[in-house]
Amino acid sequence: MFDFHTHSLFSDGELLPSELVRRAVVNGYEAVGITDHVDFTNLEHVLGGLKRLELWEGKGEETKEGGGEKIEVLRGVELTHVPAVKIGKMVKKARALGAELVVVHGETLVEPVERGTNRAAVTNPAVDILAHPGLVSAEEAELAKENGVFLEISARRGHCLANGHVAKVSREAGAKLLLNSDLHSPEDFLTEQQAARILAGAGLDLDAGEVKKVMKVNSRDLLKRVRESYI
Numbered sequence: 001m002f003d004f005h006t007h008s009l010f011s012d013g014e015l016l017p018s019e020l021v022r023r024a025v026v027n028g029y030e031a032v033g034i035t036d037h038v039d040f041t042n043l044e045h046v047l048g049g050l051k052r053l054e055l056w057e058g059k060g061e062e063t064k065e066g067g068g069e070k071i072e073v074l075r076g077v078e079l080t081h082v083p084a085v086k087i088g089k090m091v092k093k094a095r096a097l098g099a100e101l102v103v104v105h106g107e108t109l110v111e112p113v114e115r116g117t118n119r120a121a122v123t124n125p126a127v128d129i130l131a132h133p134g135l136v137s138a139e140e141a142e143l144a145k146e147n148g149v150f151l152e153i154s155a156r157r158g159h160c161l162a163n164g165h166v167a168k169v170s171r172e173a174g175a176k177l178l179l180n181s182d183l184h185s186p187e188d189f190l191t192e193q194q195a196a197r198i199l200a201g202a203g204l205d206l207d208a209g210e211v212k213k214v215m216k217v218n219s220r221d222l223l224k225r226v227r228e229s230y231i
Contacts, residue, residue, distance in 0.1 A: 001027065001028055001029045001030060001190065001191075001192060001195065001215075002029065002030055002031050002032075002178075002215075002219035002220075002223065003024070003029060003031075003032050003033065003180055003181050003183065003189075003190070004031075004032075004033040004035070004074070004076075004101060004103070004128070004129060004178060004180055004219070004222065005033065005035050005078065005103055005129065005131055005152065005154075005180035005181065005182050005183070006020060006032060006033065006034055006035060006180075006181065006182070006183040006184075006188075007034075007035070007036050007037065007078075007182070007183060007184050008020050008034055008036055010034075010036040010045075010046045010049055010050070011036035011037035011038070011042075011046070011078075012037060012184060013036070013183070013184045013185070014184060014185045014186070015185070015186065017034055017049075017050065020032070020034060020183075021034075021071060021073055023186055023189060024071055024189070025071050027189045027191070029071055030071065030072065031071065031072040031073070031074065031219075031223050032071060032072075032073055032074070033073075033074040033076045033100075033101040033103075034050060034073065034074070034075065034076060035076040035077055035078040035101060035103045036077060036078065037077075037078050037080040037105070038077045038078065038079060038080065038090075038094070039079070039080060039081065039082050039090075040082075040086075040090065043077065043090070043093060043094060043097065044097060046077060047075065047077065047094070047097045047098055047099060048097075050075040051075070051098060072223065074100045074101045074223075074226060075098065075099065075100050075101070076099055076100055076101030076102060076103060076128075077094050077099050077101075077102060077103065078103040078104070078105050078131065079091070079094070079102065079103070079104050079105060080105040081105065081111075081113065081114070082104075082105075082117075083114060084114050084115075084116035084117050084119070084120040085116075085120070087104060087117065087120040087121065087124065087127075088120065088124055091104075091124055091126045091127055092126070095126060095230070099230075100226055100230040101128050101129075101226060101230075102126065102127050102128050102129075103127075103128060103129045103130075103131050104117065104120070104121035104127055104129070104130050104131065105117070105131055105132075106118050106121065106130045106131050106132050106133035106134060106136070106152070107133055107134040107135070107136070108131075108132040108133075108134050108154075108158065108159045108162070109134050109135070109158070109159075109161045109162055110158035110159065110161065113134075118130060118133050118134070118136055118137075118140050119140055119143070121133075121149060122140050122141075122143040122144040122147060122149045123143055123147060124147065124149070125147045125148055125149070127147075127149050128149070128150060128222060128225075128226070129149070129150045129151075129152055129178060129180070129222075130144060130149055130150070130151055130152060131152045131154065131159075131180070131182065132152055132154040132156065132159035132160075132162070132182070133151055133152065133162070133166055134162045134165075134166075135162055135165060136151065136162075136165070136166055136169055136170075137169070138169055138172065138173060141169045141170050141172070141173035141175045142173045142174075142175070144170075144173070144175040144176075145173050145174050145175040145176070148176075148225070149175075150175075150176050150177065150178045150218065150222060151166055151170050151175050151176070151177055151178070152166070152177070152178055152179075152180050153166060153167060153177055153178070153179045153180075153198065153199060153202050153214070154179075154180060154182055155179065155180065155181045155182065155188070155190055155194075155195075155198050156181070156182035156188075159182060160198075163198070163201070163202035164201075164202050164203050166202070167199075167202040167203045167204055168203060171210075176218050176221070177204075177214045177218060178214060178218055178219060178222065179195055179198060179199055179214055179215060192215070195215055196211050196215065199211045199214055199215070
């Protein structure tokens with residue numbers, strides 16, 4: 001299992017980063033990204049806090065937990081309700097401060113995210129994931145493919161309302177999809193069975209290998225890119 005979109009006490013999550021990682025290990029995750037909500041007011045605080053954790057001693061190494069288990073932890077951010085014209089500047093600043101994973105909070109159906117946020121994300125190759133992009137357009141999906149930005153199928157209530165649309169548009173454009181939990185609490189960890197059912201519910205074909213591609217192949221592609229670029 002992989003999850004590249006989770007939240008800790010550094011924003012609106014319930015868990016310390018250390019407990020989030022421990023629970024991910026227990027749940028059999030291979031990699032987890034901690035991507036707390038940030039804007040210009042707290043970017044340094046969040047990334048600075050993650051840098052100070054012992055989990056990241058020996059940058060780029062897998063974190064060893066009890067019993068010889070290992071998990072790869074990515075220090076990241078979710079740029080949230082940042083004005084669309086400022087997203088490029090925020091991405092650059094986040095990378096300069098050591099962000100290994102940059103997620104943009106997309107135009108979900110359940111929040112008043114500024115129009116143009118999706119486009120600002122998919123036109124920026126330094127963005128890794130456009131989260132819960134809502135009614136993402138065909139053109140935006142094509143731009144995501146061109147710039148290597150992954151589009152998210154969300155397990156989060158509310159954000160998941162457009163999953164079927166996101167899957168359809170992404171398939172037609174050839175854009176890569178990821179499934180993420182948008183975890184805020186311990187109950188949000190997904191099992192492989194739950195993840196597969198969510199993807200099938202979004203219209204992906206289990207028999208044709210689409211579900212496996214999102215869960216395994218695309219996740220490993222992103223992890224490889226992050227390792228090569230920022231770790």
